[in-house]
Amino acid sequence: MSVDRTQVLRAAAALLSRKATATMDEVARAAGIGRATLHRHFAGRDALVRALEQMCIEEAEAALDAARIEEGPADEAVRRLVTASQPAAPLLSFLVTENQLFEGDGQNEGWARLDARLVALFRRGQEEGTFRIDLSPAWLCEAFYGLISSGAWAVADGRVAANDFSYMIAELLLGGARRSVEK
Amino acid sequence: MSVDRTQVLRAAAALLSRKATATMDEVARAAGIGRATLHRHFAGRDALVRALEQMCIEEAEAALDAARIEEGPADEAVRRLVTASQPAAPLLSFLVTENQLFEGDGQNEGWARLDARLVALFRRGQEEGTFRIDLSPAWLCEAFYGLISSGAWAVADGRVAANDFSYMIAELLLGGARRSVEK
DNA sequence: ACCAAGTGAGACATAAATGTCTCACACAAG
DNA sequence: CTTGTGTGAGACATTTATGTCTCACTTGGT
Numbered sequence: 001m002s003v004d005r006t007q008v009l010r011a012a013a014a015l016l017s018r019k020a021t022a023t024m025d026e027v028a029r030a031a032g033i034g035r036a037t038l039h040r041h042f043a044g045r046d047a048l049v050r051a052l053e054q055m056c057i058e059e060a061e062a063a064l065d066a067a068r069i070e071e072g073p074a075d076e077a078v079r080r081l082v083t084a085s086q087p088a089a090p091l092l093s094f095l096v097t098e099n100q101l102f103e104g105d106g107q108n109e110g111w112a113r114l115d116a117r118l119v120a121l122f123r124r125g126q127e128e129g130t131f132r133i134d135l136s137p138a139w140l141c142e143a144f145y146g147l148i149s150s151g152a153w154a155v156a157d158g159r160v161a162a163n164d165f166s167y168m169i170a171e172l173l174l175g176g177a178r179r180s181v182e183k
Numbered sequence: 184m185s186v187d188r189t190q191v192l193r194a195a196a197a198l199l200s201r202k203a204t205a206t207m208d209e210v211a212r213a214a215g216i217g218r219a220t221l222h223r224h225f226a227g228r229d230a231l232v233r234a235l236e237q238m239c240i241e242e243a244e245a246a247l248d249a250a251r252i253e254e255g256p257a258d259e260a261v262r263r264l265v266t267a268s269q270p271a272a273p274l275l276s277f278l279v280t281e282n283q284l285f286e287g288d289g290q291n292e293g294w295a296r297l298d299a300r301l302v303a304l305f306r307r308g309q310e311e312g313t314f315r316i317d318l319s320p321a322w323l324c325e326a327f328y329g330l331i332s333s334g335a336w337a338v339a340d341g342r343v344a345a346n347d348f349s350y351m352i353a354e355l356l357l358g359g360a361r362r363s364v365e366k
Numbered sequence: 367a368c369c370a371a372g373t374g375a376g377a378c379a380t381a382a383a384t385g386t387c388t389c390a391c392a393c394a395a396g
Numbered sequence: 397c398t399t400g401t402g403t404g405a406g407a408c409a410t411t412t413a414t415g416t417c418t419c420a421c422t423t424g425g426t
Contacts, residue, residue: 003402019281019282021204023383025383025384034403044385097200097203097280098203130362134350136351139347139355142343143330146329147326150325150328153325154322159321164322167317171317171318172318172356175315175359175363176357177356177357177359178357178358179312179313180363185371186372208414217373218374218375219375219376219416219417222415223372223373
Protein backbone atom coordinates (compact mmCIF):
# COMPACT_ATOMS: atom_id res chain seq x y z
CA MET A 1 0.00 0.00 0.00
CA SER A 2 2.56 2.49 1.11
CA VAL A 3 4.89 3.82 -1.52
CA ASP A 4 8.49 2.65 -1.54
CA ARG A 5 10.45 5.87 -1.55
CA THR A 6 13.63 4.24 -2.75
CA GLN A 7 11.91 2.52 -5.62
CA VAL A 8 10.29 5.79 -6.68
CA LEU A 9 13.65 7.54 -6.66
CA ARG A 10 15.19 4.80 -8.73
CA ALA A 11 12.45 5.02 -11.31
CA ALA A 12 12.79 8.79 -11.36
CA ALA A 13 16.52 8.54 -11.92
CA ALA A 14 16.09 6.02 -14.69
CA LEU A 15 13.67 8.31 -16.50
CA LEU A 16 15.34 11.63 -15.82
CA SER A 17 18.75 10.38 -16.86
CA ARG A 18 17.45 10.05 -20.37
CA LYS A 19 14.84 12.75 -20.46
CA ALA A 20 15.87 15.49 -18.10
CA THR A 21 12.90 17.60 -19.10
CA ALA A 22 10.40 14.97 -18.04
CA THR A 23 7.30 16.26 -16.28
CA MET A 24 6.42 15.45 -12.69
CA ASP A 25 3.48 13.58 -14.16
CA GLU A 26 5.77 11.51 -16.33
CA VAL A 27 7.99 10.77 -13.37
CA ALA A 28 4.98 9.66 -11.37
CA ARG A 29 3.79 7.37 -14.14
CA ALA A 30 7.26 5.95 -14.61
CA ALA A 31 7.28 5.13 -10.91
CA GLY A 32 3.81 3.62 -11.18
CA ILE A 33 2.19 6.05 -8.78
CA GLY A 34 -0.17 8.98 -9.05
CA ARG A 35 1.00 12.53 -9.41
CA ALA A 36 -0.66 13.49 -6.14
CA THR A 37 1.22 10.77 -4.31
CA LEU A 38 4.51 11.80 -5.82
CA HIS A 39 3.75 15.27 -4.59
CA ARG A 40 3.00 14.04 -1.09
CA HIS A 41 6.49 12.60 -0.84
CA PHE A 42 8.44 15.30 -2.65
CA ALA A 43 7.29 18.87 -2.40
CA GLY A 44 8.36 19.67 -5.94
CA ARG A 45 10.84 19.05 -8.63
CA ASP A 46 13.61 20.64 -6.60
CA ALA A 47 12.89 18.45 -3.62
CA LEU A 48 12.88 15.41 -5.86
CA VAL A 49 16.27 16.24 -7.31
CA ARG A 50 17.63 16.93 -3.85
CA ALA A 51 16.39 13.58 -2.63
CA LEU A 52 17.94 11.96 -5.67
CA GLU A 53 21.21 13.68 -4.93
CA GLN A 54 21.13 12.64 -1.30
CA MET A 55 20.35 9.04 -2.10
CA CYS A 56 23.03 8.94 -4.76
CA ILE A 57 25.66 10.25 -2.39
CA GLU A 58 24.65 7.79 0.28
CA GLU A 59 24.80 4.86 -2.08
CA ALA A 60 28.07 5.97 -3.56
CA GLU A 61 29.62 6.32 -0.12
CA ALA A 62 28.24 2.94 0.81
CA ALA A 63 29.89 1.54 -2.31
CA LEU A 64 33.18 3.17 -1.36
CA ASP A 65 32.91 1.63 2.08
CA ALA A 66 31.87 -1.78 0.82
CA ALA A 67 34.74 -1.86 -1.65
CA ARG A 68 37.25 -1.13 1.10
CA ILE A 69 39.20 1.05 -1.28
CA GLU A 70 41.99 1.67 1.16
CA GLU A 71 42.95 -1.98 1.23
CA GLY A 72 45.11 -3.95 -1.14
CA PRO A 73 46.43 -2.96 -4.55
CA ALA A 74 44.76 0.10 -6.02
CA ASP A 75 43.70 -1.64 -9.21
CA GLU A 76 41.96 -4.36 -7.25
CA ALA A 77 40.28 -1.67 -5.19
CA VAL A 78 39.02 0.03 -8.33
CA ARG A 79 37.66 -3.27 -9.56
CA ARG A 80 35.77 -3.81 -6.33
CA LEU A 81 34.52 -0.26 -6.44
CA VAL A 82 33.11 -0.60 -9.92
CA THR A 83 31.25 -3.72 -8.90
CA ALA A 84 29.93 -2.10 -5.76
CA SER A 85 28.82 0.96 -7.72
CA GLN A 86 26.60 -0.89 -10.14
CA PRO A 87 23.38 -0.47 -8.12
CA ALA A 88 23.93 3.27 -7.91
CA ALA A 89 24.94 3.61 -11.55
CA PRO A 90 21.66 4.90 -13.03
CA LEU A 91 21.46 7.38 -10.19
CA LEU A 92 24.97 8.61 -10.83
CA SER A 93 24.26 8.76 -14.51
CA PHE A 94 21.55 11.30 -13.91
CA LEU A 95 23.34 13.42 -11.36
CA VAL A 96 26.66 13.60 -13.12
CA THR A 97 25.04 15.41 -16.01
CA GLU A 98 22.44 17.38 -14.14
CA ASN A 99 24.91 19.69 -12.51
CA GLN A 100 22.33 22.41 -12.30
CA LEU A 101 25.31 24.70 -12.76
CA PHE A 102 25.60 24.86 -8.97
CA GLU A 103 23.35 27.88 -8.88
CA GLY A 104 21.64 29.00 -5.74
CA ASP A 105 22.69 27.46 -2.48
CA GLY A 106 25.75 25.63 -3.66
CA GLN A 107 26.01 21.95 -4.26
CA ASN A 108 25.83 19.24 -1.70
CA GLU A 109 29.13 18.92 0.13
CA GLY A 110 28.79 15.18 -0.20
CA TRP A 111 30.09 15.45 -3.75
CA ALA A 112 33.31 16.94 -2.50
CA ARG A 113 33.70 14.05 -0.06
CA LEU A 114 33.18 11.50 -2.80
CA ASP A 115 35.60 13.26 -5.08
CA ALA A 116 38.18 13.42 -2.34
CA ARG A 117 37.98 9.72 -1.56
CA LEU A 118 38.10 8.79 -5.22
CA VAL A 119 40.99 11.09 -5.95
CA ALA A 120 42.81 9.68 -2.95
CA LEU A 121 42.39 6.19 -4.33
CA PHE A 122 43.88 7.10 -7.67
CA ARG A 123 46.66 9.04 -6.05
CA ARG A 124 47.50 6.08 -3.86
CA GLY A 125 47.63 3.92 -6.97
CA GLN A 126 50.07 6.32 -8.54
CA GLU A 127 52.27 6.48 -5.48
CA GLU A 128 52.35 2.73 -5.25
CA GLY A 129 53.36 2.50 -8.87
CA THR A 130 50.19 0.73 -9.91
CA PHE A 131 48.75 3.62 -11.93
CA ARG A 132 50.49 5.77 -14.47
CA ILE A 133 51.37 9.25 -13.38
CA ASP A 134 50.73 11.07 -16.64
CA LEU A 135 46.96 10.96 -16.09
CA SER A 136 45.89 13.24 -13.27
CA PRO A 137 43.83 11.80 -10.43
CA ALA A 138 41.17 14.41 -11.14
CA TRP A 139 40.83 13.18 -14.68
CA LEU A 140 40.76 9.54 -13.63
CA CYS A 141 38.04 10.45 -11.19
CA GLU A 142 36.07 12.18 -13.90
CA ALA A 143 36.59 9.30 -16.28
CA PHE A 144 35.38 6.90 -13.62
CA TYR A 145 32.10 8.78 -13.35
CA GLY A 146 31.81 8.98 -17.10
CA LEU A 147 32.37 5.30 -17.66
CA ILE A 148 29.97 4.29 -14.90
CA SER A 149 27.46 6.56 -16.57
CA SER A 150 28.08 5.15 -20.01
CA GLY A 151 27.90 1.66 -18.65
CA ALA A 152 24.58 2.27 -16.94
CA TRP A 153 23.21 3.72 -20.12
CA ALA A 154 24.52 0.90 -22.29
CA VAL A 155 23.00 -1.68 -19.98
CA ALA A 156 19.66 0.11 -19.78
CA ASP A 157 19.65 0.24 -23.55
CA GLY A 158 20.47 -3.39 -24.02
CA ARG A 159 23.81 -2.77 -25.69
CA VAL A 160 25.75 -4.39 -22.89
CA ALA A 161 24.63 -7.27 -20.69
CA ALA A 162 24.12 -6.35 -17.06
CA ASN A 163 26.50 -9.12 -16.09
CA ASP A 164 29.27 -7.56 -18.15
CA PHE A 165 28.89 -4.15 -16.53
CA SER A 166 31.70 -4.45 -14.01
CA TYR A 167 34.09 -6.23 -16.30
CA MET A 168 33.70 -3.85 -19.22
CA ILE A 169 34.14 -0.75 -17.11
CA ALA A 170 36.95 -1.96 -14.90
CA GLU A 171 38.91 -3.46 -17.77
CA LEU A 172 38.64 -0.38 -19.91
CA LEU A 173 39.41 1.97 -17.07
CA LEU A 174 42.39 -0.02 -15.87
CA GLY A 175 43.79 -1.61 -18.99
CA GLY A 176 42.41 0.39 -21.90
CA ALA A 177 41.41 -0.82 -25.30
CA ARG A 178 44.87 -1.57 -26.58
CA ARG A 179 46.09 -5.07 -26.47
CA SER A 180 49.23 -5.24 -24.41
CA VAL A 181 51.94 -7.84 -24.49
CA GLU A 182 51.82 -8.61 -20.78
CA LYS A 183 48.26 -9.98 -20.83
CA MET B 184 25.02 42.49 -36.75
CA SER B 185 23.68 39.21 -37.96
CA VAL B 186 23.65 36.41 -35.48
CA ASP B 187 26.16 33.60 -35.90
CA ARG B 188 24.01 30.52 -35.92
CA THR B 189 26.90 28.22 -35.14
CA GLN B 190 28.03 30.28 -32.20
CA VAL B 191 24.50 30.33 -30.81
CA LEU B 192 24.26 26.57 -31.07
CA ARG B 193 27.56 26.13 -29.32
CA ALA B 194 26.49 28.36 -26.47
CA ALA B 195 23.21 26.51 -26.25
CA ALA B 196 25.00 23.17 -26.10
CA ALA B 197 27.37 24.40 -23.43
CA LEU B 198 24.48 25.53 -21.26
CA LEU B 199 22.07 22.68 -21.92
CA SER B 200 24.67 20.03 -21.32
CA ARG B 201 24.76 21.07 -17.71
CA LYS B 202 21.26 22.34 -17.21
CA ALA B 203 18.97 20.45 -19.50
CA THR B 204 15.93 22.22 -18.10
CA ALA B 205 17.22 25.65 -19.04
CA THR B 206 14.64 28.05 -20.41
CA MET B 207 14.70 29.44 -23.92
CA ASP B 208 15.33 32.77 -22.26
CA GLU B 209 18.35 31.39 -20.44
CA VAL B 210 19.65 29.90 -23.65
CA ALA B 211 19.26 33.24 -25.39
CA ARG B 212 21.11 35.07 -22.63
CA ALA B 213 23.85 32.44 -22.61
CA ALA B 214 24.27 33.03 -26.31
CA GLY B 215 24.27 36.77 -25.77
CA ILE B 216 21.19 37.44 -27.86
CA GLY B 217 17.60 38.36 -27.18
CA ARG B 218 14.87 35.82 -26.77
CA ALA B 219 13.04 37.17 -29.79
CA THR B 220 16.11 36.72 -31.94
CA LEU B 221 16.63 33.19 -30.73
CA HIS B 222 13.07 32.55 -31.70
CA ARG B 223 13.56 33.97 -35.15
CA HIS B 224 16.24 31.42 -35.85
CA PHE B 225 14.74 28.41 -34.11
CA ALA B 226 10.98 28.01 -34.05
CA GLY B 227 11.03 26.44 -30.59
CA ARG B 228 12.84 24.23 -28.21
CA ASP B 229 12.34 21.21 -30.41
CA ALA B 230 13.73 22.98 -33.42
CA LEU B 231 16.71 24.08 -31.36
CA VAL B 232 17.48 20.56 -30.23
CA ARG B 233 17.07 19.28 -33.77
CA ALA B 234 19.49 21.88 -35.04
CA LEU B 235 21.88 20.93 -32.27
CA GLU B 236 21.58 17.30 -33.24
CA GLN B 237 22.14 18.05 -36.91
CA MET B 238 25.16 20.20 -36.25
CA CYS B 239 26.59 17.64 -33.90
CA ILE B 240 26.26 14.87 -36.44
CA GLU B 241 27.80 16.99 -39.14
CA GLU B 242 30.77 17.91 -36.98
CA ALA B 243 31.23 14.38 -35.78
CA GLU B 244 31.22 13.06 -39.34
CA ALA B 245 33.62 15.79 -40.32
CA ALA B 246 35.86 14.67 -37.48
CA LEU B 247 35.64 11.08 -38.67
CA ASP B 248 36.59 12.20 -42.15
CA ALA B 249 39.37 14.48 -41.00
CA ALA B 250 40.86 11.74 -38.85
CA ARG B 251 40.95 9.34 -41.79
CA ILE B 252 40.01 6.51 -39.48
CA GLU B 253 40.37 3.87 -42.15
CA GLU B 254 44.05 4.54 -42.53
CA GLY B 255 46.96 3.24 -40.54
CA PRO B 256 46.95 1.43 -37.20
CA ALA B 257 43.63 1.56 -35.39
CA ASP B 258 45.09 3.04 -32.22
CA GLU B 259 46.65 5.87 -34.18
CA ALA B 260 43.31 6.42 -35.88
CA VAL B 261 41.57 6.64 -32.52
CA ARG B 262 44.13 9.17 -31.37
CA ARG B 263 43.52 11.32 -34.44
CA LEU B 264 39.80 10.97 -33.97
CA VAL B 265 39.89 12.16 -30.39
CA THR B 266 41.85 15.21 -31.42
CA ALA B 267 39.52 15.94 -34.31
CA SER B 268 36.49 15.54 -32.06
CA GLN B 269 37.50 18.16 -29.55
CA PRO B 270 35.59 21.04 -31.19
CA ALA B 271 32.41 18.98 -31.22
CA ALA B 272 32.87 17.69 -27.69
CA PRO B 273 30.51 20.02 -25.80
CA LEU B 274 27.90 19.36 -28.43
CA LEU B 275 28.28 15.61 -28.07
CA SER B 276 28.21 15.97 -24.34
CA PHE B 277 24.72 17.38 -24.50
CA LEU B 278 23.30 15.05 -27.08
CA VAL B 279 24.67 11.84 -25.67
CA THR B 280 22.63 12.37 -22.53
CA GLU B 281 19.58 14.02 -24.03
CA ASN B 282 18.33 10.92 -25.69
CA GLN B 283 14.75 12.11 -25.44
CA LEU B 284 13.97 8.41 -25.19
CA PHE B 285 13.60 8.40 -28.98
CA GLU B 286 9.94 9.17 -28.68
CA GLY B 287 7.94 10.50 -31.53
CA ASP B 288 9.44 10.37 -34.99
CA GLY B 289 12.45 8.26 -34.22
CA GLN B 290 15.95 9.53 -33.87
CA ASN B 291 18.08 10.99 -36.57
CA GLU B 292 19.55 8.28 -38.75
CA GLY B 293 22.85 10.12 -38.61
CA TRP B 294 23.48 8.59 -35.21
CA ALA B 295 23.34 5.14 -36.68
CA ARG B 296 25.85 6.16 -39.33
CA LEU B 297 28.22 7.51 -36.72
CA ASP B 298 27.86 4.43 -34.58
CA ALA B 299 28.50 2.20 -37.55
CA ARG B 300 31.68 3.99 -38.52
CA LEU B 301 32.95 4.03 -34.97
CA VAL B 302 32.11 0.41 -34.39
CA ALA B 303 33.85 -0.48 -37.65
CA LEU B 304 36.97 1.28 -36.45
CA PHE B 305 37.08 -0.66 -33.20
CA ARG B 306 36.30 -3.90 -34.97
CA ARG B 307 39.12 -3.28 -37.41
CA GLY B 308 41.44 -2.72 -34.49
CA GLN B 309 40.42 -6.03 -33.02
CA GLU B 310 40.86 -7.87 -36.26
CA GLU B 311 44.29 -6.37 -36.74
CA GLY B 312 45.28 -7.41 -33.26
CA THR B 313 45.66 -3.86 -32.02
CA PHE B 314 42.66 -3.92 -29.68
CA ARG B 315 41.68 -6.56 -27.21
CA ILE B 316 38.77 -8.75 -28.15
CA ASP B 317 37.17 -9.12 -24.74
CA LEU B 318 35.67 -5.62 -24.91
CA SER B 319 32.89 -5.43 -27.45
CA PRO B 320 33.07 -2.77 -30.16
CA ALA B 321 29.68 -1.48 -29.04
CA TRP B 322 31.02 -0.90 -25.56
CA LEU B 323 34.18 0.74 -26.83
CA CYS B 324 31.99 3.00 -28.92
CA GLU B 325 29.88 3.90 -25.92
CA ALA B 326 32.95 4.46 -23.80
CA PHE B 327 34.36 6.73 -26.48
CA TYR B 328 31.28 8.94 -26.29
CA GLY B 329 31.35 8.88 -22.53
CA LEU B 330 34.99 9.87 -22.26
CA ILE B 331 34.63 12.64 -24.83
CA SER B 332 31.72 13.87 -22.77
CA SER B 333 33.60 13.67 -19.50
CA GLY B 334 36.55 15.38 -21.07
CA ALA B 335 34.47 18.23 -22.39
CA TRP B 336 32.91 18.68 -19.00
CA ALA B 337 36.22 18.51 -17.16
CA VAL B 338 37.70 21.13 -19.46
CA ALA B 339 34.69 23.42 -19.20
CA ASP B 340 34.94 23.11 -15.44
CA GLY B 341 38.61 23.84 -15.30
CA ARG B 342 39.60 20.47 -13.94
CA VAL B 343 41.57 19.58 -17.03
CA ALA B 344 43.50 21.94 -19.27
CA ALA B 345 42.11 22.25 -22.77
CA ASN B 346 45.49 21.31 -24.14
CA ASP B 347 45.42 18.02 -22.29
CA PHE B 348 42.02 17.04 -23.63
CA SER B 349 43.18 14.78 -26.44
CA TYR B 350 46.00 13.21 -24.52
CA MET B 351 43.98 12.37 -21.43
CA ILE B 352 41.14 10.82 -23.37
CA ALA B 353 43.18 8.93 -25.92
CA GLU B 354 45.63 7.59 -23.37
CA LEU B 355 42.94 6.41 -21.00
CA LEU B 356 40.84 4.91 -23.76
CA LEU B 357 43.75 3.13 -25.37
CA GLY B 358 46.07 2.33 -22.52
CA GLY B 359 43.96 2.54 -19.37
CA ALA B 360 45.00 3.75 -15.97
CA ARG B 361 47.21 0.84 -15.09
CA ARG B 362 50.88 1.19 -15.57
CA SER B 363 52.11 -1.46 -17.93
CA VAL B 364 55.58 -2.88 -18.31
CA GLU B 365 55.85 -2.21 -22.02
CA LYS B 366 55.70 1.55 -21.71
C1' DA C 367 23.41 60.69 -45.67
C1' DC C 368 20.20 57.29 -46.61
C1' DC C 369 18.12 52.92 -46.66
C1' DA C 370 17.33 48.20 -45.59
C1' DA C 371 17.91 44.31 -42.85
C1' DG C 372 18.33 42.49 -38.42
C1' DT C 373 18.19 43.07 -33.57
C1' DG C 374 16.81 43.90 -28.32
C1' DA C 375 13.41 44.96 -25.20
C1' DG C 376 9.17 44.55 -23.75
C1' DA C 377 3.99 43.69 -23.96
C1' DC C 378 0.80 40.25 -24.68
C1' DA C 379 -1.98 35.88 -25.32
C1' DT C 380 -1.61 31.09 -25.13
C1' DA C 381 -0.10 26.73 -23.62
C1' DA C 382 1.79 23.85 -20.27
C1' DA C 383 3.48 22.45 -15.83
C1' DT C 384 2.98 22.99 -11.00
C1' DG C 385 1.01 22.83 -6.55
C1' DT C 386 -3.34 22.17 -3.83
C1' DC C 387 -7.55 20.23 -2.86
C1' DT C 388 -11.45 16.92 -2.60
C1' DC C 389 -13.39 12.51 -2.75
C1' DA C 390 -14.02 7.72 -3.36
C1' DC C 391 -11.63 3.55 -2.69
C1' DA C 392 -8.34 -0.13 -1.28
C1' DC C 393 -6.05 -2.22 2.26
C1' DA C 394 -4.24 -3.34 6.87
C1' DA C 395 -4.85 -3.39 11.75
C1' DG C 396 -7.84 -3.78 15.46
C1' DC D 397 -17.08 -5.52 10.60
C1' DT D 398 -15.12 -1.01 11.67
C1' DT D 399 -11.65 2.30 11.66
C1' DG D 400 -7.75 4.74 10.00
C1' DT D 401 -4.12 5.49 6.88
C1' DG D 402 -2.54 6.14 2.40
C1' DT D 403 -3.64 6.11 -2.37
C1' DG D 404 -5.40 7.31 -7.45
C1' DA D 405 -8.03 10.18 -10.17
C1' DG D 406 -9.47 14.31 -11.30
C1' DA D 407 -10.83 19.36 -10.74
C1' DC D 408 -8.90 23.70 -9.95
C1' DA D 409 -6.09 28.05 -9.46
C1' DT D 410 -1.55 29.59 -9.95
C1' DT D 411 2.73 29.94 -11.79
C1' DT D 412 5.88 29.53 -15.46
C1' DA D 413 7.40 28.98 -20.16
C1' DT D 414 6.26 29.61 -24.84
C1' DG D 415 5.29 31.81 -29.08
C1' DT D 416 3.88 36.20 -31.44
C1' DC D 417 3.91 40.91 -32.10
C1' DT D 418 5.31 45.88 -32.16
C1' DC D 419 8.60 49.48 -32.00
C1' DA D 420 12.81 51.92 -31.44
C1' DC D 421 17.51 51.27 -32.34
C1' DT D 422 21.94 49.70 -34.31
C1' DT D 423 24.66 48.33 -38.08
C1' DG D 424 26.30 47.52 -42.71
C1' DG D 425 25.85 48.59 -47.43
C1' DT D 426 24.99 51.99 -51.12
